[in-house]
Amino acid sequence: MIQWEQTMEIKILRRQGKSLRRIAHEVGMAVNTVRKYLQHEGRPFYKKRKTVETKLDPYKPYLQERVKQARPFCLPATVLLREIRDQGYRGGVTQLRLYLNSLTPVVCEEVVRFETEPGAQMQMDWIEFRKGKNPLSAFVATLGYSRVSYVCFVENEKLSTLLQCHEDAFDYFGGIPSQALYDNMKTVILARDAYGLGKHRFNSGML
Incomplete structure (x- = not known):
């Protein structure tokens, strides 16, 4: 945006009979910019920006x-x-x-860590490192009480692989917890809210 003084200078130079090219040279602007300010009586002239859709x-x-x-x-x-x-x-x-x-303009409350009794719960999730021809993921299982974790690197996230990872984790921990908690694993939850809010469609192989 140019200042009011520059706008007045353009108008005065024009009244003196100077060409647009000469005015542009003296005020250090493009000829088209000078022309637009003269056409709009010195008011800033802007084109409305096109709204660009983002990936999000x-x-x-x-x-x-x-x-x-x-x-x-x-x-x-x-x-x-x-x-x-x-x-x-x-x-x-x-x-x-x-x-x-x-x-979230307001400050949110911190998520409180959920404590469990020994052997009560195991939390599981996939971590995806690489896609494509040579995919690489990690199965992570964490005990709710001790926070001890078991990690296994795999080449796919199929149901058969997930079940084998469960067995390996149970062997590693030396037992089976009372409850398994899944962090929205796509191998377990096939569709969120499929049957209504909070009613998800689960993989039948996990039931």
């Missing part, structure tokens, strides 16, 4: 609903990133974090 836009309704359901707690961006990537999102986490910040 198709997933914003889903994110809004997930954030709304979680309040007053905050869902980690990494968890939501995994969920929308399962739906086809190919963008980065930075864009996601910026959008989530715009949805």
Whole structure:
């Protein structure tokens, strides 16, 4: 944006009979810029920017609903990133974090770590490192009481692989917990809210 003094200078030079090219040279602007300011009586002239759709836009309704359901707690961006990537999102986490910040203007309460009794619960999830011809993932199982973890690297996230990882984890820990908690694993949960809010469609092989 040019200053009011520059606008007046352009108008005065024009009244003195100077050409647009000469005015542009004296004020250090492009000829077209000088012409536009003269046509619009010195008021700034801007073209409306075209709205460019981002990679995240198709997933914003889903994110809004997930954030709304979680309040007053905050869902980690990494968890939501995994969920929308399962739906086809190919963008980065930075864009996601910026959008989530715009949805949570107030300070959220910290998520309190859930303590369990010994042998009561084991939490499991996939960590994806690489896709393509040579995929690489890790199965991670963590005991709720001691926070001891078992990690196994695998080439796929199929149900048969998941079941084998369960058995290996049980052998490693020396027992079977009373409860298994899955962090939205796509091998376990085939479709979120398939039968209504909070009623997911599970892989029948896990039932």
